[in-house]
Amino acid sequence: MKNVYLILIILSVSCKQAVNTENNMEKYIPATVVDETVKEIESKYPHADKELIRRGVKLTGDFWIAADGSADDFKAFCVNNYSEDKKPLLDRFAKNMETVFGRFSQISKEMQFPVHVGNEPLLSIDEIFASWSPFAHVNDDWFDNKLAMILHLNFPYYSLDERNGKGLQWTADENAAVNLGLHFASRTPGKLQQEAGEIATRAELYISNYNIYMHNIVDENGKRYFPEDMRLISHWGLRDELKSNYADKSETGLLKQKLIYDLMTRIIYQEIPQELINAKGNDYCPTNNRFFKDGQETAFEREKDVRYAFLLEVFRSAKAMDKYSPLYPDAIKRAFDQGLEMTFEEVETMFTTFLSAAVSKEVGKIIRERLGRPLQPYDIWYDGFKTRSSISDEELSSKTSGLFPDAKALEKHLPDILQHLGYTKERSEAICRYVAVDAARGSGHAMGASMKDDISRLRVRIPETGLNYNGFNIAMHEFGHNVEQTVSLYDVDNYLNSGIPNTAFTEALAFLFQKRDLDVLGFKENNPDKAKFTVMDNYWNAFEIMGVALVDMYAWKWMYANPNAKPGDLKTAIINIAKDVWNKYYAPVFDVSDSPVLAVYSHMISYPLYLAAYPVGHLIEFQLEQHLEGKNFAAEIDRIFSIGHCAPNVWMTKATGKKLSVEPFILSTQTTLNLFN
Numbered sequence: 001m002k003n004v005y006l007i008l009i010i011l012s013v014s015c016k017q018a019v020n021t022e023n024n025m026e027k028y029i030p031a032t033v034v035d036e037t038v039k040e041i042e043s044k045y046p047h048a049d050k051e052l053i054r055r056g057v058k059l060t061g062d063f064w065i066a067a068d069g070s071a072d073d074f075k076a077f078c079v080n081n082y083s084e085d086k087k088p089l090l091d092r093f094a095k096n097m098e099t100v101f102g103r104f105s106q107i108s109k110e111m112q113f114p115v116h117v118g119n120e121p122l123l124s125i126d127e128i129f130a131s132w133s134p135f136a137h138v139n140d141d142w143f144d145n146k147l148a149m150i151l152h153l154n155f156p157y158y159s160l161d162e163r164n165g166k167g168l169q170w171t172a173d174e175n176a177a178v179n180l181g182l183h184f185a186s187r188t189p190g191k192l193q194q195e196a197g198e199i200a201t202r203a204e205l206y207i208s209n210y211n212i213y214m215h216n217i218v219d220e221n222g223k224r225y226f227p228e229d230m231r232l233i234s235h236w237g238l239r240d241e242l243k244s245n246y247a248d249k250s251e252t253g254l255l256k257q258k259l260i261y262d263l264m265t266r267i268i269y270q271e272i273p274q275e276l277i278n279a280k281g282n283d284y285c286p287t288n289n290r291f292f293k294d295g296q297e298t299a300f301e302r303e304k305d306v307r308y309a310f311l312l313e314v315f316r317s318a319k320a321m322d323k324y325s326p327l328y329p330d331a332i333k334r335a336f337d338q339g340l341e342m343t344f345e346e347v348e349t350m351f352t353t354f355l356s357a358a359v360s361k362e363v364g365k366i367i368r369e370r371l372g373r374p375l376q377p378y379d380i381w382y383d384g385f386k387t388r389s390s391i392s393d394e395e396l397s398s399k400t401s402g403l404f405p406d407a408k409a410l411e412k413h414l415p416d417i418l419q420h421l422g423y424t425k426e427r428s429e430a431i432c433r434y435v436a437v438d439a440a441r442g443s444g445h446a447m448g449a450s451m452k453d454d455i456s457r458l459r460v461r462i463p464e465t466g467l468n469y470n471g472f473n474i475a476m477h478e479f480g481h482n483v484e485q486t487v488s489l490y491d492v493d494n495y496l497n498s499g500i501p502n503t504a505f506t507e508a509l510a511f512l513f514q515k516r517d518l519d520v521l522g523f524k525e526n527n528p529d530k531a532k533f534t535v536m537d538n539y540w541n542a543f544e545i546m547g548v549a550l551v552d553m554y555a556w557k558w559m560y561a562n563p564n565a566k567p568g569d570l571k572t573a574i575i576n577i578a579k580d581v582w583n584k585y586y587a588p589v590f591d592v593s594d595s596p597v598l599a600v601y602s603h604m605i606s607y608p609l610y611l612a613a614y615p616v617g618h619l620i621e622f623q624l625e626q627h628l629e630g631k632n633f634a635a636e637i638d639r640i641f642s643i644g645h646c647a648p649n650v651w652m653t654k655a656t657g658k659k660l661s662v663e664p665f666i667l668s669t670q671t672t673l674n675l676f677n
């Protein structure tokens with residue numbers, strides 16, 4: 001999953017700092033000293049770009065702390081280390097960063113190997129080795145020895161706007177210089193990093209232990225609907241159970257969905273009994289909020305806004321880092337401008353344009369007709385556009401387990417898979433030389449290389465009986481990651497340009513491979529409705545997740561505007577935000593007002609500000625698929641994977657000729673809708 005760029009981003013936000021950087025970074029170097037320094041460099045290099053000198057000096061000053069030296073030391077440092085000829089510096093940074101990050105990533109992979117691969121019992125030290133990171137101190141070290149300062153002085157930062165605007169014209173070296181300037185973007189004290197890590201871990205633990213024993217959920221008449229052993233995590237498990245009940249056309253399916261929806265509402269409002277969470281035995285009716293012990297109704301303590309208290313803690317730990325990150329001075333900018341490489345406003349406009357499209361109402365109408373009832377808020381998870389494959393799972397699994405009895409067999413077969421997708425024999429072998437397959441303990445993942453000659457790992461669970469079809473489908477996804485990781489490392493013109501824009505892109509590219517799994521196996525799907533139902537399904541999924549992402553985004557805006565809020569205030573605010581988003585974009589489609597359901601996602605608490613990446617990924621994937629239609633898949637993908645790391649809109653334009661936009665998705669849904677009439 002990782003590419004070099006991501007590793008550096010993660011590194012720049014997750015490293016511990018040495019003690020001497022625990023100083024306050026605020027305005028240690030006064031503006032007058034910056035001005036004097038700029039003047040001195042300008043007179044030494046009269047032909048250099050004045051604007052770039054100013055930017056470099058200013059940013060170096062922003063990072064400079066007392067421990068680095070006096071204001072005079074700062075001036076001397078800048079004058080002595082400014083270089084007019086950037087090329088030798090750029091090449092040395094590229095070479096040494098490949099060595100450092102490439103080797104460190106190799107070490108990490110080795111340390112994590114026992115935890116990720118095989119089924120041997122683990123030693124007690126394996127987890128410790130796996131969680132130790134050789135990257136942990138690079139950020140400190142490179143600020144302390146001033147390599148990071150020399151980097152910022154000579155390779156000044158370009159904003160997202162500038163990168164999107166000018167990026168198409170940049171040469172490979174110019175692009176590499178800009179990419180270099182994006183690294184080491186914060187100098188956060190280790191203590192704060194550590195605290196934030198601890199809070200994140202506690203928030204994750206809170207969410208991963210938020211299970212509901214469904215047998216204890218009863219309706220207003222005390223009737224049970226769910227099996228004894230059903231334990232569902234909020235919100236994923238609850239949502240998936242709700243979805244699965246679309247297949248049950250009887251009254252029971254609907255009743256179960258309503259109970260789950262009521263339960264979700266009680267979680268959002270924090271009216272749920274504390275004693276119900278992660279504990280079995282006592283019954284609860286979420287519809288009328290009544291709690292029973294041994295069949296007797298009992299008074300109970302509600303959860304008391306713990307959910308929102310966690311979010312506030314996560315917010316405060318992020319906010320404490322703001323002043324150490326001069327380029328991205330708040331958590332929203334770090335998540336969007338830095339992480340997703342798209343601004344909050346840009347993403348917000350895409351989502352609201354999509355959500356307001358007239359086509360949503362028409363898709364809603366089709367769902368209403370298919371359900372034969374008015375829409376309910378939980379129908380954001382309507383699952384009825386999924387079509388059954390015309391080929392049975394047994395048939396598919398018998399083929400995959402025959403072909404791939406073990407990891408070695410799959411590895412040997414990888415070039416054939418690429419050839420099925422249209423790659424030449426020579427090219428497929430050249431790529432697959434750098435991909436190895438391991439039998440994973442978990443369901444699967446891909447781990448890329450961060451230096452040439454290292455190998456990227458494709459990991460998938462392979463049962464004794466061979467790889468089943470579900471496993472093969474996952475393997476195709478991971479293989480998509482591996483191919484992208486390999487091509488975007490070897491076929492870019494500078495190490496600093498390796499990779500692709502961000503996680504949303506990574507996932508979109510992996511799905512391109514995953515979706516072609518049947519072709520690779522030589523099967524032809526012949527369900528005539530599949531294509532049109534898939535378009536509807538994708539639309540409805542995007543429609544749901546964009547609203548959820550907006551609630552997450554607006555919640556963070558609200559917290560920044562109200563930093564001293566209490567958990568109860570945040571609860572009220574988030575419920576209002578969720579209802580506002582609902583009333584604006586969903587109520588016109590559903591004919592129901594004031595639902596808070598968009599606030600139920602647990603990502604909001606344990607992976608804050610991450611939800612927007614999912615719909616952005618959907619949009620990228622859609623636009624790429626549309627571009628690939630009628631073209632030679634292998635040739636085009638090979639070209640696209642080798643674009644390398646640049647601003648998202650530059651990348652999309654190089655890949656598809658167009659910037660990322662919601663319009664093609666909306667248009668294609670409109671066209672498909674006509675097939676339903």
Ligand SMILES: [Zn+2]
Pocket residue numbers: 001477481506507510
């Ligand atoms: Zn993936």
